[in-house]
Amino acid sequence: MVALAYTVAFEGIEARLVEVQCAVTPGIPAFSIVGLPDKAVSEARERVRAALTSMAIALPSKRITVNLSPADLPKEGSHFDLPIALALLAALDIIPRDDAAQTVALGELSLDGTLVPVVGALPAAMAAADEDRTLLCPHACGAEAAWVGAANVIAPRSLADVVRHYTGQSVLSPSEPGEVHGTSSSRDLSEVKGQERAKRALEIAAAGRHHLIMVGSPGSGKSMLAARIPGILPPLSPVEALETSMIHSLSGLLDEGGINRERPFREPHHTASMPAIVGGGRTAKPGEISLAHNGVLFMDEFPEFARTVLETLRQPIETGEVVVARANAHVRYPCRFMLVAAANPCKCGYLSDPARACARVPQCGDDYMGRISGPLMDRFDLRIEVPPVAFTDLDLPQDGDSSATVAERVARARDVQTARFADHDRMRVNADAEGRVLEEIATPDADGRDLLVKVAERFGLSARGYHRVLRVARTIADLDGAKDVRKPHVAEAVSYRLSMAKEV
Known part of the structure; x- marks a missing residue:
């Protein structure tokens, strides 16, 4: 034996x-x-x-x-x-x-x-x-x-x-590691005409790994903006690359044994099932949220996903891990990802255009966006409207910062956060900060605090929403190179929180 x-x-x-x-x-x-x-x-x-x-x-x-x-x-x-x-x-x-x-x-x-x-x-x-x-x-x-x-x-x-x-007849030599694949995104942020506010929101989201939802009419550039996020994200650290590669190994996604330093960008179709998104099946395989670990999960046509699928995202977003429980398996997978969602404002997509909107305005918009529950919407740190781009702007030459320039600013902000959370195992970026740590790093100055209290009272921010505003303000301060969170940082963070109609 x-x-x-x-x-x-x-x-x-x-x-x-x-x-x-x-x-x-x-x-x-x-x-x-x-x-x-x-x-x-x-x-x-x-x-x-x-x-x-x-x-x-x-x-x-x-x-x-x-x-x-x-x-x-x-x-x-x-x-x-x-x-x-x-x-x-x-x-x-x-x-x-x-x-x-x-x-x-x-x-x-x-x-x-x-x-x-x-x-x-x-x-x-x-x-x-x-x-x-x-x-x-x-x-x-x-x-x-x-x-x-x-x-x-x-x-x-x-x-x-x-x-x-x-038996010693022909002893094999130990294997050598595969190649390291670097970032190779060819989609540049400067190719996006207009949408300066959306570009700024993308930069903040990438810097602090904040969840972002974009709402706009068809063809306004939501998917185009999301596709350029990989180009502004810093490469995976060695620890993150090993973590992500182990999950991809379980799904057979590693290319010839190589480790990829580019952050994963997963974009499941809105017809995907719940096991495909959160993991499961007969062998409890990892789902899209785990395959997006340390990267981006882009969900286009967000309200079109099944309601049960959307609701299962709530707990993983908060905890950074998902437990896949089956009769013959009980598996815990990490899933610290940045959720980027895109949606039309209503079923027809032209809620704000009187010439093209359907006869059910504004009820159609409330019904359509109502597919996203309040608790789930509350978990988005940044909410922006993406208006249509004028035809005259499409003929203008490329302007604005390139992906490389934005990536440098994002990398500097991430370096600040890496040093800040060096002694915390479960915290790597501002989006992870909580409790006493969040109070220490993101408490604003007196003017900023007064502004945030007034906003919380006026719009009925939940405790989660209050803390998420603080995290975003901390990231904005890091992008500005500021040591302390001040009123302008809080004001910008609040503007992204309340930019979409009413607070939920």
């Missing part, structure tokens, strides 16, 4: 390990897998048998039992093929048992013994490093897993290479 550690499930982005135990005992010849396996795991015995046969390795005429421990944890997927084969080879004394027992393995086997790539290599490498074990994975997964420098990653191309490596 040999014990082999293997990645099977994820708690957040940390892997959990399972022992694969193989026993060869006298009795009626049989090959059985026990321990709550699904169909893909049960079929592993045929793939393993065929792969061994292709290597001219005959299984003994005895009972072979493979136990996946703990037995009460459901096992799913084809990535158990390699650890089952490795445990069997060790049980047959073809490879050293001690070496196999010190290995975390994952990989699917084809019938000729070739190793097929699977998802989750990066979190598996993290688990292997924590256990001080070697990670064995398919060659295509090696560059991805090697980013965990503390893990020794061996990435053979076939099961025959595994045998030759463990």
Whole structure:
């Protein structure tokens, strides 16, 4: 019998390990897998048998039992093929048992013994490093897993290479990390004609990771503005890049094992289901909000999303994490993202144009925007109206700051916040500040405080809205290079909070 550690499930982005135990005992010849396996795991015995046969390795005429421990944890997927084969080879004394027992393995086997790539290599490498074990994975997964420098990653191309490596016939060298992909956005903010207020709101949102909603008639430039957000965001830090890549690894989105330093920009269609947005499905996979971790989640046609989908965003926006609970899985994924929403003011889209509006004005606008609940709207730090651009302005040459210029200002503000929250694990930007920390960094001067109190009383700001105004004011002060939050910063923050009709 040999014990082999293997990645099977994820708690957040940390892997959990399972022992694969193989026993060869006298009795009626049989090959059985026990321990709550699904169909893909049960079929592993045929793939393993065929792969061994292709290597001219005959299984003994005895009972072979493979136990996946703990037995009460459901096992799913084809990535158990390699650890089952490795445990069997060790049980047959073809490879050293001690070496196999010190290995975390994952990989699917084809019938000729070739190793097929699977998802989750990066979190598996993290688990292997924590256990001080070697990670064995398919060659295509090696560059991805090697980013965990503390893990020794061996990435053979076939099961025959595994045998030759463990028997010393042809020892494989550890894998090297894949390429680092930098930012490559070709959409420049200077291409947007007019919309100076919207551009300013984008800069503030990017600097402090504040949630933003844009409302305007069709063709006013909402999607065009949102598409240029990646060009003004700073690249991911090494820690953020590893966090984001581990989530993308679970979904098989890493390109040839490379780590991307560009912040994710996810834009799901408004017909997306709730599991697609928040995560779920039979295997509790991460959803769009987790794939947008440390980046941007852009939801165009925001009111057109199903009401249940929109309401599920409320808790993740506040906590920065989502718990996907299923009958056979209970997984916690991080989801600190910047939500950018775009919406038409009404169903027809021309609420403010008397010549083109429908006969139900203004009731159609109230009904349409009423699809966004008050508690959800309360979570948007910045709310702006995006008016149509005049035809005469479209002929003007490009003006305004370029994305590179805005990105420099955003980067400086982010550097200030990084230093500010260096001693706080759960706070990285102003949008994360809360409690005593928020009071220390964002309490305005006397004039600013008087203005904010008057606004809160006049428009009935909620406690959440009050604190969100303070966070935005702090970000505006950081962009100005100011140490303290003053009245002009508060005034601008309030203007974005109340720019869309009534306060909710």
